Amino acid sequence: MKPITLQLKKRLKYRIDMSCLSTLSKNSSSLASKIIMYGNKQFKIKDLFSIKGDDVNNIVIKSSVHLLDNIGKKLRDINITVYGDVGYSLGEQMISGKLEVYGNTLDYTASGMKGGSIFIYGDTGNYTCGKSNSLNEGMIDGLLFIKGNVGNNSIERMRRGNIIIEGNIGDYGCHQMISGTVMIKGKIGKFFAEEIKRGSIFTKDKNLVKNYNKSNNAEYNFTSFFIKEISKIISKNLFINNNSLVRYCGHKDTNNLSEIFLFKG
Amino acid sequence: MNYKGIKIDNTFAEAFNMKASRIIVTADNLRWAKNACDSFTGFATSVIACGIEAGIEKQLKTSETPDNRPGYSILLFSMSRTQLEKQLETRVGQCILTCPTTAIFSGMSGEDMIPLGKNLRYFGDGYQISKKILDRRFWRIPVMDGEFLCEESTARVPAIGGGNFLVLSNNRKSCLSACEAAINAIKNQSNVITPFPGGVVRSGSKVGSKYKALIASTNDAFCPTLKSIINSNLPSNVNCVMEIVINGLTFQDINIAIKNSIESIGKLKIKKDIVSISAGNYGGKLGQHHFHLRKIMK
Numbered sequence: 001m002k003p004i005t006l007q008l009k010k011r012l013k014y015r016i017d018m019s020c021l022s023t024l025s026k027n028s029s030s031l032a033s034k035i036i037m038y039g040n041k042q043f044k045i046k047d048l049f050s051i052k053g054d055d056v057n058n059i060v061i062k063s064s065v066h067l068l069d070n071i072g073k074k075l076r077d078i079n080i081t082v083y084g085d086v087g088y089s090l091g092e093q094m095i096s097g098k099l100e101v102y103g104n105t106l107d108y109t110a111s112g113m114k115g116g117s118i119f120i121y122g123d124t125g126n127y128t129c130g131k132s133n134s135l136n137e138g139m140i141d142g143l144l145f146i147k148g149n150v151g152n153n154s155i156e157r158m159r160r161g162n163i164i165i166e167g168n169i170g171d172y173g174c175h176q177m178i179s180g181t182v183m184i185k186g187k188i189g190k191f192f193a194e195e196i197k198r199g200s201i202f203t204k205d206k207n208l209v210k211n212y213n214k215s216n217n218a219e220y221n222f223t224s225f226f227i228k229e230i231s232k233i234i235s236k237n238l239f240i241n242n243n244s245l246v247r248y249c250g251h252k253d254t255n256n257l258s259e260i261f262l263f264k265g
Numbered sequence: 266m267n268y269k270g271i272k273i274d275n276t277f278a279e280a281f282n283m284k285a286s287r288i289i290v291t292a293d294n295l296r297w298a299k300n301a302c303d304s305f306t307g308f309a310t311s312v313i314a315c316g317i318e319a320g321i322e323k324q325l326k327t328s329e330t331p332d333n334r335p336g337y338s339i340l341l342f343s344m345s346r347t348q349l350e351k352q353l354e355t356r357v358g359q360c361i362l363t364c365p366t367t368a369i370f371s372g373m374s375g376e377d378m379i380p381l382g383k384n385l386r387y388f389g390d391g392y393q394i395s396k397k398i399l400d401r402r403f404w405r406i407p408v409m410d411g412e413f414l415c416e417e418s419t420a421r422v423p424a425i426g427g428g429n430f431l432v433l434s435n436n437r438k439s440c441l442s443a444c445e446a447a448i449n450a451i452k453n454q455s456n457v458i459t460p461f462p463g464g465v466v467r468s469g470s471k472v473g474s475k476y477k478a479l480i481a482s483t484n485d486a487f488c489p490t491l492k493s494i495i496n497s498n499l500p501s502n503v504n505c506v507m508e509i510v511i512n513g514l515t516f517q518d519i520n521i522a523i524k525n526s527i528e529s530i531g532k533l534k535i536k537k538d539i540v541s542i543s544a545g546n547y548g549g550k551l552g553q554h555h556f557h558l559r560k561i562m563k
Contacts, residue, residue, distance in 0.1 A: 142399075162398065229398045233398070257392070
């Protein structure tokens with residue numbers, strides 16, 4: 001079976017809600033007749049996209065643009081690969097499956113993510129991994145890999161899961177983080193990890209550890225194992241060298257249980 | 266039937282359905298991994314009184330363990346899920362957690378999961394840290410040498426316990442040598458363990474006893490010292506019998522293990538002292554799996 005491939009037939013003027021891709025039935029023919037809104041009119045998907053292939057568990061969107069919103073919203077057990085930019089709320093409240101984007105995304109990427117894995121080989125907008133509508137928590141579980149930069153107000157109230165960022169992160173990142181793991185290769189914006197409760201942050205930014213106590217030199221079996229496992233998942237060597245890690249644990253003012261692993265970059 | 270000069274009796278071993286699980290224990294070096302495993306698998310020879318049957322499956326290379334440290338894989342067998350859960354938790358808590366530098370991981374995946382470090386985490390007294398990598402959750406428990414890393418749960422799979430064969434010899438020295446060779450032959454075989462001390466049993470048992478309180482007692486039919494007073498199964502020239510009990514994940518695994526073991530005995534110089542190879546059974550009525558020796562060695 002070949003993956004279902006969607007390609008835009010014309011240049012878009014208005015935004016399209018693509019959340020219907022997450023609720024495909026086992027029959028691939030039903031996709032073509034799904035109704036989507038375009039501007040103030042209803043269209044069938046086949047009117048706007050050329051559709052090939054029949055594997056409903058693997059979807060490829062070619063030459064995507066930033067006007068396609070809600071791709072992979074509440075996604076369950078489906079793999080979606082997108083070539084090009086995507087719009088708002090990519091993978092919002094995603095449950096399982098895999099999302100790959102070879103382009104940039106707009107705001108609310110992976111907000112309220114509950115499981116599965118998202119790989120973005122570009123930049124993401126503001127409120128990445130933020131709180132989803134009507135929810136009081138951000139990312140609940142899963143894995144998010146971002147090759148590029150991340151916008152402001154990202155990773156808010158993260159509960160669980162792993163985030164790997166190879167670029168920079170904007171201001172107000174990791175606000176009220178509850179738990180989970182965040183690895184950042186690049187620079188960190190202002191007001192990072194304010195009101196954090198627990199969780200692990202891997203960074204090379206020394207400013208971040210000013211208010212933390214340096215932990216002892218105990219050996220942590222966990223870090224080498226964790227780095228190895230994450231490297232296996234993202235199919236490339238992680239930017240962190242286990243031998244150079246220094247652990248800081250215990251905020252001087254708030255007594256929270258968060259920890260920061262400082263690495264040399 | 267003769268196999269390389271050794272008589273193979275026309276009989277079968279009787280084995281039972283069991284539940285099994287695999288765990289991987291790692292440490293900074295093999296010595297401490299072995300210490301932990303020896304402690305864990307101690308007093309785990311028979312479900313009759315130990316709750317589980319456990320043994321070291323094999324030594325793992327650093328490239329084969331989850332955290333790239335030296336380690337061993339252990340297989341545990343039990344008759345019930347409850348016993349398996351209880352024994353696993355108790356033994357991990359008392360034998361692995363306490364052993365310096367160790368970490369513990371699940372050694373198999375499946376749908377039916379049982380707790381490994383799920384309740385052990387409370388030892389951390391609130392300072393334990395959870396880490397989830399996709400579907401697997403791990404616990405980091407602060408201990409005095411750093412951190413104890415353990416996976417939250419491991420899988421439970423159906424398995425077979427009680428595959429066996431008996432080595433009948435005319436002297437004890439040869440019998441023991443034959444058993445040692447047999448055990449060495451399957452020492453690193455995957456999916457099987459020999460739960461008894463050194464892999465060999467000298468106190469084979471039968472079901473029931475003249476004493477009402479006992480559910481098992483000595484297998485008098487194979488005791489050489491009783492040959493003159495009971496209706497013994499032993500030929501007159503047999504003076505020593507030892508049994509090798511093999512538990513495995515599948516029927517085929519035990520088949521291969523029995524075959525390799527008997528083959529290794531056939532290569533020994535002392536095989537002239539081995540009178541025959543037999544097997545223990547209960548008439549075929551109790552166990553669900555029968556291992557016919559002659560079929561295996563054909």
